Amino acid sequence: MTSVRIHNFSAGPAALAPQVRARVAEALSLKTDGEPSVAEISHRGKRFLAIAEELESRLKALMGIDEEHALLLLHGGANLQFAQLPLNLAQGRRPAYLISGHWGQKALAEAQRVSKPAMVGSSEENGFIDLPEMGHLPAECAYLHFTGNETINGLQFSQPPSVAVPLAADLSSEFLSRPYPYADLGFAYAGAQKNLGIAGLTVVMIRRDLLDRIPADLPRFLDYRTWVNSDSMYNTPATLAWFVALETVRWIDENGGLVGMAERNQAKAETLYSAIDDSGFYSNSVSEAARSMMNVPFWTADEALVAGFVAEAEDAGLQGLKGHRALGGLRASLYNALDLEAVRALVDFMQDFERRYG
Numbered sequence: 001m002t003s004v005r006i007h008n009f010s011a012g013p014a015a016l017a018p019q020v021r022a023r024v025a026e027a028l029s030l031k032t033d034g035e036p037s038v039a040e041i042s043h044r045g046k047r048f049l050a051i052a053e054e055l056e057s058r059l060k061a062l063m064g065i066d067e068e069h070a071l072l073l074l075h076g077g078a079n080l081q082f083a084q085l086p087l088n089l090a091q092g093r094r095p096a097y098l099i100s101g102h103w104g105q106k107a108l109a110e111a112q113r114v115s116k117p118a119m120v121g122s123s124e125e126n127g128f129i130d131l132p133e134m135g136h137l138p139a140e141c142a143y144l145h146f147t148g149n150e151t152i153n154g155l156q157f158s159q160p161p162s163v164a165v166p167l168a169a170d171l172s173s174e175f176l177s178r179p180y181p182y183a184d185l186g187f188a189y190a191g192a193q194k195n196l197g198i199a200g201l202t203v204v205m206i207r208r209d210l211l212d213r214i215p216a217d218l219p220r221f222l223d224y225r226t227w228v229n230s231d232s233m234y235n236t237p238a239t240l241a242w243f244v245a246l247e248t249v250r251w252i253d254e255n256g257g258l259v260g261m262a263e264r265n266q267a268k269a270e271t272l273y274s275a276i277d278d279s280g281f282y283s284n285s286v287s288e289a290a291r292s293m294m295n296v297p298f299w300t301a302d303e304a305l306v307a308g309f310v311a312e313a314e315d316a317g318l319q320g321l322k323g324h325r326a327l328g329g330l331r332a333s334l335y336n337a338l339d340l341e342a343v344r345a346l347v348d349f350m351q352d353f354e355r356r357y358g
Contacts, residue, residue: 004316004317005317007318009321012191012199013198014193014194017337019251020248039240043239048242055242058249058250064181065182069182072204072224073201073232074203078172081170082110084224085111086115088214088218089142090115091213092140092213094115094116094117094118094138094139095168096118097118097120098161099119100153101150102150102324108145117145118137118141120136121135130290141165143165144167148160148174151292151333152324154286154291154296154297155286156290156294159181166210168188170189170190172189173295174194176336177195177261179258179262185207186206189203190203196245196249197241197247198240200241220234221235265293268343272334272343276296279354281300281354282298282350295334296332296334297329297331305357309321309330312349318346318349320333321346
């Protein structure tokens with residue numbers, strides 16, 4: 001019986017590069033002398049501190065940021081940042097939100113619990129098939145929040161909006177996928193489980209001058225200054241996730257850095273979008289200029305065929321293609337670790353499925 005190669009199109013937690021998986025497996029392997037693995041050592045010891053220092057240094061180099069920005073390695077994912085950001089930076093000021101999809105809506109809803117945000121643009125009326133036009137920012141604007149890439153709706157900003165207030169970006173699903181002007185942002189956050197490793201780690205970048213805005217009475221765990229002053233070790237960090245992140249940024253550096261990732265990701269996205277556009281059976285309704293390079297939602301001509309598509313794709317080794325429950329249809333996530341061979345295998349399957357059911 002011939003084995004089928006598995007290709008992982010999951011939206012997250014997502015695929016790890018094979019080289020990273022191999023390095024992690026070796027680091028966790030049982031040693032004959034009983035030496036503890038990387039997941040069993042003190043986060044205060046020399047062995048882990050070397051990991052932490054290299055991870056921070058490599059991340060800053062990839063992002064092109066210096067001491068003007070603090071880089072934090074936190075817990076909680078984007079959902080925590082939806083509330084922690086306005087708690088820290090929107091007291092006495094009014095934040096603004098630009099909504100291009102599901103996750104922007106969630107960020108705004110959390111901000112409404114702890115501040116008085118202004119929604120300055122939304123493309124909800126057209127079904128989130130294009131990026132929103134931005135209206136006027138409120139007076140004394142704390143920041144403008146936007147979601148760089150919407151994983152569910154499949155929209156992506158090619159560049160950050162140009163405004164005269166601090167930009168706050170949810171970059172979870174496009175972090176380290178291409179060259180990006182990180183230094184132009186006042187604040188950004190990204191979960192690691194898309195392009196930086198495994199779940200449990202959230203990267204937060206904050207411009208240091210914004211720390212002066214934080215109110216004095218926040219709980220310490222929610223105060224960004226606590227994490228700046230403790231080198232992100234106010235409590236025990238997610239040590240294994242930090243190690244996997246380090247191996248991942250090493251892999252990125254070994255494969256051309258962010259320029260190499262962009263070339264890799266662009267080739268995958270062009271291959272899949274071309275297959276969809278050239279077909280009369282599949283469709284993607286997102287405006288071409290706003291299409292995501294990371295997450296590609298698409299639909300069959302008959303929604304009743306989706307379940308069969310997903311089941312047959314699984315049998316063919318193509319996993320994680322079911323669309324998000326909020327939108328339905330199908331979705332392929334093309335994060336850094338996924339290779340072009342996987343996308344070509346998906347396109348071959350799509351064409352065969354169309355011949356049989358179209």
